[in-house]
Amino acid sequence: MVLIWHPNCSTCKKAKQWLDARGVACTLRDIRTENPTVEELRDFWNRSGLPLKRFFNTSGQLYRSMELGARLPQMSEEEQLELLSTDGMLVRRPLLVGARGVCVGFREAEWQSLLEQEAP
Structure with missing residues (x-):
């Protein structure tokens, strides 16, 4: 699993x-230095089953300063x-990326469900 986060x-x-605490080994990826590419974001979005808007960090300063709510x-x-791929601060975090799914933001129940899907 990969944890895309801001330390x-x-x-x-x-x-x-x-x-x-659950003994889950993850590869850590700093969203500021390794922002997801357009292709990765498209894949994450498709596998998450979520609306694309959920991938935006709507509470972030950059989102607000760019007036993206209206745009x-x-x-x-x-x-x-394309816009999401330009700056990691636009992307909602953390992202938990597994072989069978993607979780956006930290919601324990969703993360637990993904872990259960990933279990052998």
Whole structure:
């Protein structure tokens, strides 16, 4: 599994502690230095089953300063994916990426469900 996170984010730290407490080994990927590509984001989105808007960090300063709340509805999905790939601070985090699914944001029940799907 891969944990795409921001090491200074309190929610990301909580998610990592949660995984550690369950003995889940993950590859850590800093979203600031290794932002997901358009292709990765498209794959994550398709495998998550979530609306694309859930991938945006709507509480982030960059999202607000770019006034994306008003702009996103006029953008195509491809334009939104391109935008997300430009800066990791636009992407909601943490992302837990497994072979069978992707979780966006830290919700214990969703993460537990993914872990159960990933179990051998």
